[in-house]
Amino acid sequence: MRNSPKRPWDGIVPESEQALYKAAGLGGRGGLGKRAALLVIDVQYRSMGESPKPIAESMKEYGTSCGEHGWRAVPGIVRLISAFRARGLPVIYPYVAPKGLHHRGSFTAKMPGLLTVPPRGYEFVREVAPQPDDLLVPKVHASAFFGTPLASNLVNMGVDSLVITGCTTSGCVRGTAVDANAYNYKVVVAEDCVYDRSQVSHAVNLFDIAHKYADVVTADEAIAMQEGLQ
Amino acid sequence: MRNSPKRPWDGIVPESEQALYKAAGLGGRGGLGKRAALLVIDVQYRSMGESPKPIAESMKEYGTSCGEHGWRAVPGIVRLISAFRARGLPVIYPYVAPKGLHHRGSFTAKMPGLLTVPPRGYEFVREVAPQPDDLLVPKVHASAFFGTPLASNLVNMGVDSLVITGCTTSGCVRGTAVDANAYNYKVVVAEDCVYDRSQVSHAVNLFDIAHKYADVVTADEAIAMQEGLQ
Amino acid sequence: MRNSPKRPWDGIVPESEQALYKAAGLGGRGGLGKRAALLVIDVQYRSMGESPKPIAESMKEYGTSCGEHGWRAVPGIVRLISAFRARGLPVIYPYVAPKGLHHRGSFTAKMPGLLTVPPRGYEFVREVAPQPDDLLVPKVHASAFFGTPLASNLVNMGVDSLVITGCTTSGCVRGTAVDANAYNYKVVVAEDCVYDRSQVSHAVNLFDIAHKYADVVTADEAIAMQEGLQ
Amino acid sequence: MRNSPKRPWDGIVPESEQALYKAAGLGGRGGLGKRAALLVIDVQYRSMGESPKPIAESMKEYGTSCGEHGWRAVPGIVRLISAFRARGLPVIYPYVAPKGLHHRGSFTAKMPGLLTVPPRGYEFVREVAPQPDDLLVPKVHASAFFGTPLASNLVNMGVDSLVITGCTTSGCVRGTAVDANAYNYKVVVAEDCVYDRSQVSHAVNLFDIAHKYADVVTADEAIAMQEGLQ
Numbered sequence: 021m022r023n024s025p026k027r028p029w030d031g032i033v034p035e036s037e038q039a040l041y042k043a044a045g046l047g048g049r050g051g052l053g054k055r056a057a058l059l060v061i062d063v064q065y066r067s068m069g070e071s072p073k074p075i076a077e078s079m080k081e082y083g084t085s086c087g088e089h090g091w092r093a094v095p096g097i098v099r100l101i102s103a104f105r106a107r108g109l110p111v112i113y114p115y116v117a118p119k120g121l122h123h124r125g126s127f128t129a130k131m132p133g134l135l136t137v138p139p140r141g142y143e144f145v146r147e148v149a150p151q152p153d154d155l156l157v158p159k160v161h162a163s164a165f166f167g168t169p170l171a172s173n174l175v176n177m178g179v180d181s182l183v184i185t186g187c188t189t190s191g192c193v194r195g196t197a198v199d200a201n202a203y204n205y206k207v208v209v210a211e212d213c214v215y216d217r218s219q220v221s222h223a224v225n226l227f228d229i230a231h232k233y234a235d236v237v238t239a240d241e242a243i244a245m246q247e248g249l250q
Numbered sequence: 251m252r253n254s255p256k257r258p259w260d261g262i263v264p265e266s267e268q269a270l271y272k273a274a275g276l277g278g279r280g281g282l283g284k285r286a287a288l289l290v291i292d293v294q295y296r297s298m299g300e301s302p303k304p305i306a307e308s309m310k311e312y313g314t315s316c317g318e319h320g321w322r323a324v325p326g327i328v329r330l331i332s333a334f335r336a337r338g339l340p341v342i343y344p345y346v347a348p349k350g351l352h353h354r355g356s357f358t359a360k361m362p363g364l365l366t367v368p369p370r371g372y373e374f375v376r377e378v379a380p381q382p383d384d385l386l387v388p389k390v391h392a393s394a395f396f397g398t399p400l401a402s403n404l405v406n407m408g409v410d411s412l413v414i415t416g417c418t419t420s421g422c423v424r425g426t427a428v429d430a431n432a433y434n435y436k437v438v439v440a441e442d443c444v445y446d447r448s449q450v451s452h453a454v455n456l457f458d459i460a461h462k463y464a465d466v467v468t469a470d471e472a473i474a475m476q477e478g479l480q
Numbered sequence: 481m482r483n484s485p486k487r488p489w490d491g492i493v494p495e496s497e498q499a500l501y502k503a504a505g506l507g508g509r510g511g512l513g514k515r516a517a518l519l520v521i522d523v524q525y526r527s528m529g530e531s532p533k534p535i536a537e538s539m540k541e542y543g544t545s546c547g548e549h550g551w552r553a554v555p556g557i558v559r560l561i562s563a564f565r566a567r568g569l570p571v572i573y574p575y576v577a578p579k580g581l582h583h584r585g586s587f588t589a590k591m592p593g594l595l596t597v598p599p600r601g602y603e604f605v606r607e608v609a610p611q612p613d614d615l616l617v618p619k620v621h622a623s624a625f626f627g628t629p630l631a632s633n634l635v636n637m638g639v640d641s642l643v644i645t646g647c648t649t650s651g652c653v654r655g656t657a658v659d660a661n662a663y664n665y666k667v668v669v670a671e672d673c674v675y676d677r678s679q680v681s682h683a684v685n686l687f688d689i690a691h692k693y694a695d696v697v698t699a700d701e702a703i704a705m706q707e708g709l710q
Numbered sequence: 711m712r713n714s715p716k717r718p719w720d721g722i723v724p725e726s727e728q729a730l731y732k733a734a735g736l737g738g739r740g741g742l743g744k745r746a747a748l749l750v751i752d753v754q755y756r757s758m759g760e761s762p763k764p765i766a767e768s769m770k771e772y773g774t775s776c777g778e779h780g781w782r783a784v785p786g787i788v789r790l791i792s793a794f795r796a797r798g799l800p801v802i803y804p805y806v807a808p809k810g811l812h813h814r815g816s817f818t819a820k821m822p823g824l825l826t827v828p829p830r831g832y833e834f835v836r837e838v839a840p841q842p843d844d845l846l847v848p849k850v851h852a853s854a855f856f857g858t859p860l861a862s863n864l865v866n867m868g869v870d871s872l873v874i875t876g877c878t879t880s881g882c883v884r885g886t887a888v889d890a891n892a893y894n895y896k897v898v899v900a901e902d903c904v905y906d907r908s909q910v911s912h913a914v915n916l917f918d919i920a921h922k923y924a925d926v927v928t929a930d931e932a933i934a935m936q937e938g939l940q
């Protein structure tokens with residue numbers, strides 16, 4: 021199925037280690053089922069700034085920004101949203117709820133930078149913002165499933181598969197992929213639609229995800245899978 | 251607190267990216283609370299083979315083995331177990347339950363190699379095996395919390411903190427650390443007591459964990475933290 | 481749909497109160513979806529004794545027994561199991577796991593009688609016992625979902641509906657029905673296949689369940705619903 | 711400990727059945743631990759109307775109202791809130807989130823009346839309304855734990871016990887008590903601070919809760935327990 025042999029983690033995870041994973045029987049193909057939902061996770065201005073800039077520059081706007089890494093993901097997410105809407109499939113928006121007094125726990129102890137984002141940062145990036153009937157899932161922790169009714173919503177929607185986009189690859193995307201797989205949903209992560217601060221961590225997280233929790237493919241491959249062309 | 255400036259991910263995650271994380275306010279110090287439990291995750295022969303060998307060699311015994319990477323973690327785990335027992339603190343063993351018919355879901359679709367481990371592989375490694383009164387937590391998925399009553403056990407034990415050891419760093423250790431942090435437990439991962447197949451993935455997962463979910467320290471540092479010496 | 485106007489709670493919940501529930505818009509019809517699984521909950525000898533006897537007599541065998549109330553439920557459960565197996569639908573057995581040291585928590589503090597059941601009591605009642613390929617779900621608490629991977633199993637099985645049988649009506653049956661409804665499964669409780677110690681509590685719990693969480697019908701009605709005849 | 715021998719379920723659950731529960735070893739005393747939080751569940755105008763009226767009358771304001779049954783619970787809740795605030799203990803408000811498109815699932819199929827409450831009905835009853843620093847827990851289902859981060863909040867707050875007030879006894883109060891017990895919190899339900907539509911269902915649910923999931927005492931007894939006087 022894979023046309024291009026080049027994977028995001030090539031050159032970072034050594035070939036010898038990739039070979040060990042293959043020999044261990046990791047990295048099987050999961051595929052999609054009969055009905056998928058699209059998750060657009062945390063694509064709020066806090067994660068990419070108001071316009072595409074190098075990350076160090078963008079972090080002056082929002083300390084939590086991934087800068088231009090985030091903006092590069094927008095066109096693929098736009099295509100996926102469009103493809104899902106065209107087929108009447110659910111588009112779901114897990115998002116970072118603004119932090120209050122009761123969020124000062126272990127999560128923010130490790131990431132105090134999360135506590136200082138101004139209100140504008142919590143708004144959805146306009147290009148991929150939800151429509152009135154879309155499901156919004158405010159969340160406090162990394163995974164879109166943790167402490168939310170998302171698992172119930174998915175049963176209600178009758179979906180058996182999820183396509184994941186958004187940020188960060190090593191945080192909420194990975195946490196959500198791990199939980200979605202544990203719930204036995206078929207999971208696809210769109211590699212050109214997820215983003216992070218560190219490009220090494222981004223690539224290695226895609227490697228981990230691809231070998232354990234989800235198929236990692238491009239937005240266009242995900243659209244093709246969803247259309248049953250693959 | 252950190253004596254040695256050398257971290258497991260140095261040389262793998264570039265300094266420039268590490269600087270971005272620091273500037274973003276990630277990597278805060280979480281510490282331990284008043285009462286910790288020790289988790290020994292998946293230290294079964296399936297994860298390290300019957301004796302220390304290079305991983306490729308060890309995988310001939312068990313396809314899921316991390317080989318000598320696992321055996322190197324044993325002495326630190328032994329010291330931690332001993333320290334916890336000496337203070338009457340709980341030692342908990344989440345472990346991989348043998349796979350049956352109903353485990354053929356999304357999890358094993360991505361990791362078909364998990365389905366072919368012989369029964370001996372599920373036995374605990376003798377050096378760190380549970381004692382009769384220890385809590386065993388059979389699990390089907392990565393996180394020791396997912397689909398198990400572990401959260402209830404921790405409330406019952408009156409603990410507010412967890413020290414995590416075992417394998418794999420990028421799988422069950424990370425999944426457990428992410429969930430433990432989401433439940434607001436204070437979490438420490440003992441870096442010399444966790445192991446994996448890929449050393450790049452191992453290091454980058456420790457980097458991710460250290461900056462988002464748990465303090466990453468050595469076994470001896472964890473013992474010192476637990477004794478309130480730090 | 482209801483042929484017989486007589487409901488299990490008639491004569492216990494006053495008509496005036498039943499009228500209030502109706503006026504409040506409670507007690508809607510949920511129905512079944514496209515694919516149901518059958519849950520046989522805790523039908524172990526500990527819950528009904530070795531043979532049908534009045535409850536006070538049967539409790540001399542097992543203090544947790546519901547006696548002949550349990551045995552009366554067996555024929556309906558047998559018919560439901562047979563109907564589900566005939567259509568290739570899943571039959572799932574949540575059951576009470578034998579109690580150990582780590583079960584001495586809030587649950588057993590309220591119910592110390594749970595701690596003294598001999599091993600034979602944990603065996604499945606022969607007439608409705610699982611077959612080798614059935615899913616077993618050991619559980620520590622009331623709901624079959626709490627601290628178990630049942631939610632994941634249901635996604636894997638592709639079911640959207642549950643038919644619930646077993647015991648006790650006011651304990652594990654109700655807890656499971658509440659959670660199943662919260663997960664957005666369509667739920668049916670077979671009123672002649674669930675049982676309890678107190679007949680008042682049994683009836684009122686069926687009233688609560690029928691108005692809030694599940695359709696409450698007879699085994700034969702459930703079979704007819706499942707066959708799409710209703 | 712019990713001064714008054716009269717229990718809310720006397721005259722509804724026959725003495726012979728109460729004797730069976732006692733003989734079965736149900737109804738143990740759980741007590742409180744070292745640090746409790748108070749839960750005020752769903753005390754919104756939708757549950758009692760704007761002023762005390764007979765339930766049938768009050769339901770003309772809000773179809774979901776319990777009328778004067780609710781208003782009778784207010785003084786005890788006020789006293790409990792005051793006692794908890796005086797000792798610096800957490801007061802937590804799980805509440806019914808206004809219903810939207812995505813709440814049309816199994817829960818509301820059984821209770822279509824939940825879908826037509828006007829916005830004013832979701833406001834907190836003034837006498838017991840939250841203060842700015844109190845934790846609010848919006849919820850979609852019955853239990854305050856289901857699909858919410860409440861379990862994480864409790865760990866963060868360092869509590870080991872919960873005192874439950876609010877409504878309805880047979881719905882969200884019971885669902886929350888069952889889950890709190892399953893998480894191994896010590897649970898107390900204040901019998902004069904919880905309310906429901908049906909007085910039979912109210913009483914039998916208190917019976918069930920008292921014998922399986924929580925101590926059922928008056929507000930004043932709960933305050934005394936919390937002050938360590940009992």
